[in-house]
Amino acid sequence: MKVSAIDGTRKYLFALEDGNIIESVLMKYRHGNSVCISSQAGCRMGCRFCASTIDGLARNLRASEMLDQVYRIQQDIGERVSNVVIMGSGEPLDNYDNTLRFIRLITDERGLHISQRNITVSTCGLVPQMLKLAEEKLQITLALSLHAPDDETRKELMPIARKYPLKEVMDACHTYYEKTGRRMTFEYSLVRGVNDSPEEARALVRLVKGRCGHVNLIPVNPIKERDFVQTAPKEVLAFKNYLEKNGINVTIRREMGRDIHGACGQLRRSYLEEKE
């Protein structure tokens, strides 16, 4: 386990029975303790900015292995976890049944009884599973990793965009909202020179305006295997201001645990490298 000297974020590495390694993160906020858990060991989605996918997918996690991450962290800090974000290594909707089982167990009154509204599932945009999830009519938040306002740029960053074009993904978001009444979160990692120009800000406004959702801007966490560079803070702010002026609900996500391998999958990867 590593603790950030900057913000107190804790990153945990857990060894599974079969020797696979996964990571989870605890972030302490004023409103409570939030844990970001992994849903798979590795990932097969291939997003270019992500360290979790470099060695591909090792295997899906069972619901019990997802639960265990939360219970172990609670035990370690001696405090209750109030929010769970399924945004660590893995694409949760690529492990649909276990993810659903986990959500049902962690929200059950005989379990930790965490409110469904305090659970967030993040997806890179697996359209059929998003539509299936909408039918479950849960009160969880669905976060879409958008990262680009057009298909061309998105395809460069996220191979899944070759299978599901933005129009289909955004329609699935709309269906999710219609069926559940829950507003979407659109995650947008800003990468210098790739998706952060004023033109892209305009395209993003056109894409999300009128959709019931909220944009989360994330200055990309550099990983050593890729040459992506963070957008400068001043430009992040200008991007945010432009969106806001155009009526988009937007926040800049605070970078957490930058000094302890902040990016998703980074700590696990550096551990595996050292082991080799």
Ligand code: SF4
């Ligand atoms: S960002 Fe998420 S979906 Fe994409 S490769 Fe990383 S873990 Fe997988």
